[in-house]
Amino acid sequence: MTTPLVEVENAQLHYRVGSAVSAMMGLPSVVKAVDGISFSLNKGESVGLLGESGCGKTSMGRLLVRLENVTGGSARFDGAEISQLKGRALRTFRSRSQMIFQNPFDAVNPRYTLAKTMAEPLANAGIPKSEWRDRIIKALELVRLADPEQYLDRFPHQLSGGQLQRVVMARALILEPDFVVADEPVSMLDVSVRAGVLNVFREVRDKLGLTAIYISHDLALVRYVCERTIVMYLGRIMEDGPTEAIVREPLHPYTQALVAAVPTPNADQSHEPLPIGRGAPDPRNPPSGCVFRDRCPKAFDRCAAEVPASKKVGTRHVACHLFDEAG
Ligand SMILES: Nc1ncnc2c1ncn2[C@@H]1O[C@H](COP(=O)(O)OP(=O)(O)OP(=O)(O)O)[C@@H](O)[C@H]1O
Numbered sequence: 001m002t003t004p005l006v007e008v009e010n011a012q013l014h015y016r017v018g019s020a021v022s023a024m025m026g027l028p029s030v031v032k033a034v035d036g037i038s039f040s041l042n043k044g045e046s047v048g049l050l051g052e053s054g055c056g057k058t059s060m061g062r063l064l065v066r067l068e069n070v071t072g073g074s075a076r077f078d079g080a081e082i083s084q085l086k087g088r089a090l091r092t093f094r095s096r097s098q099m100i101f102q103n104p105f106d107a108v109n110p111r112y113t114l115a116k117t118m119a120e121p122l123a124n125a126g127i128p129k130s131e132w133r134d135r136i137i138k139a140l141e142l143v144r145l146a147d148p149e150q151y152l153d154r155f156p157h158q159l160s161g162g163q164l165q166r167v168v169m170a171r172a173l174i175l176e177p178d179f180v181v182a183d184e185p186v187s188m189l190d191v192s193v194r195a196g197v198l199n200v201f202r203e204v205r206d207k208l209g210l211t212a213i214y215i216s217h218d219l220a221l222v223r224y225v226c227e228r229t230i231v232m233y234l235g236r237i238m239e240d241g242p243t244e245a246i247v248r249e250p251l252h253p254y255t256q257a258l259v260a261a262v263p264t265p266n267a268d269q270s271h272e273p274l275p276i277g278r279g280a281p282d283p284r285n286p287p288s289g290c291v292f293r294d295r296c297p298k299a300f301d302r303c304a305a306e307v308p309a310s311k312k313v314g315t316r317h318v319a320c321h322l323f324d325e326a327g
Pocket residue numbers: 015016017031032033051052053054055056057058059060217283
């Protein structure tokens with residue numbers, strides 16, 4: 001039996017927004033970015049978190065590395081409630097879990113040399129200064145930067161996006177974490193360098209046996225990186241299961257729309273519009289019942305009345321009334 005490293009149970013992250021004036025006008029004052037999510041990750045497992053812009057992927061990731069705290073439910077790491085960690089346990093958690101962000105230029109201080117940027121986590125973790133240089137070089141080699149010494153005295157603007165994202169990845173890995181959340185790590189990069197960075201991510205993950213969450217709105221990328229996929233929509237999980245099964249036979253109508261929108265290989269890179277239209281969902285005002293029902297081509301009465309529970313269907317979990325026993 002493997003024990004889960006990450007366990008999320010009915011987790012919520014509701015942001016308070018708006019002013020007294022907007023409240024008086026009856027406008028909703030809460031964004032339900034994450035609204036009742038449950039899943040677990042075994043050690044060494046990696047999962048893609050997939051969904052359109054605004055569905056709560058980054059918010060979910062931020063909860064898991066404690067850049068935010070749950071406003072309801074539970075998120076545990078190695079058995080401990082993440083939001084309750086303090087002192088030494090919190091410091092240990094900070095070195096064991098890391099997030100890699102979308103834009104590498106936002107992730108580093110433009111006035112720091114790369115040596116200084118890379119040394120920050122080492123200093124925070126109390127690693128003796130005499131070890132820093134070796135560890136920095138080793139981490140840069142891990143992400144396959146050739147001649148790592150030449151980067152130490154450079155500043156971020158002297159690197160390409162792809163090089164800098166490798167440095168950011170190296171910094172996230174320098175304390176040898178167990179768990180990494182990669183939030184669209186290649187979406188800001190030139191198409192020509194994406195594959196290289198993705199391959200480095202996969203290679204490092206496998207080599208270090210990392211447990212990982214790979215966030216993307218692009219099913220083709222998730223498919224390339226992760227054996228398991230969680231499909232999110234408006235703060236909730238629609239479908240969770242093996243990526244290949246999801247791609248071959250999507251069960252949830254939302255997943256079906258995402259799969260239908262993936263361009264065929266060798267076609268140009270532009271995606272087909274989703275067959276359900278682009279109406280950006282508003283998490284301040286989600287529909288009653290199933291949050292997807294106002295865009296769902298298969299919605300029926302029950303979908304407005306009742307939130308669908310997650311049901312096991314073969315190797316997958318699906319939250320859709322089409323899969324209710326009585327439905
Ligand atoms: N700090 C915040 N305060 C208020 N609302 C927020 C905050 N951060 C995110 N939101 C809102 O929460 C919802 C989910 O945002 P989130 O960034 O998690 O989505 P996402 O799936 O990562 O989207 P994208 O693909 O565009 O990065 C959005 O409606 C967003 O506007």
